[in-house]
Amino acid sequence: MKCICCVALLVLAAFSLVGAQHCESFRDSRGRSSIDFAPLHGYTDVCSRDFQLCVMLTLGYPPSVQTIAYFVPNAEWQNIRRASTKDSAAI
Numbered sequence: 001m002k003c004i005c006c007v008a009l010l011v012l013a014a015f016s017l018v019g020a021q022h023c024e025s026f027r028d029s030r031g032r033s034s035i036d037f038a039p040l041h042g043y044t045d046v047c048s049r050d051f052q053l054c055v056m057l058t059l060g061y062p063p064s065v066q067t068i069a070y071f072v073p074n075a076e077w078q079n080i081r082r083a084s085t086k087d088s089a090a091i
Contacts, residue, residue: 043073043074044072044073044077046070046072046077046080047070048069049077050080053080054070
């Protein structure tokens with residue numbers, strides 16, 4: 001009976017590990033926060049990749065707001081990068 005319980009426990013543990021969604025680690029590259037953010041897999045932080053775009057996206061925020069990160073879906077980030085590359089090539 002103990003053997004069956006152990007096997008059942010191992011099977012449940014394996015399923016929970018396989019089914020868990022992967023999170024990535026994120027730390028504020030500018031040192032404004034010591035918090036380790038863990039965004040969902042599939043998102044990109046705009047502020048750590050493109051500071052000027054981050055400033056443009058957060059321009060309308062009140063002065064009291066300090067943006068640490070601005071996460072967008074990876075597909076949206078790829079579209080932004082492609083558009084930026086096309087604009088640079090046209091110049």
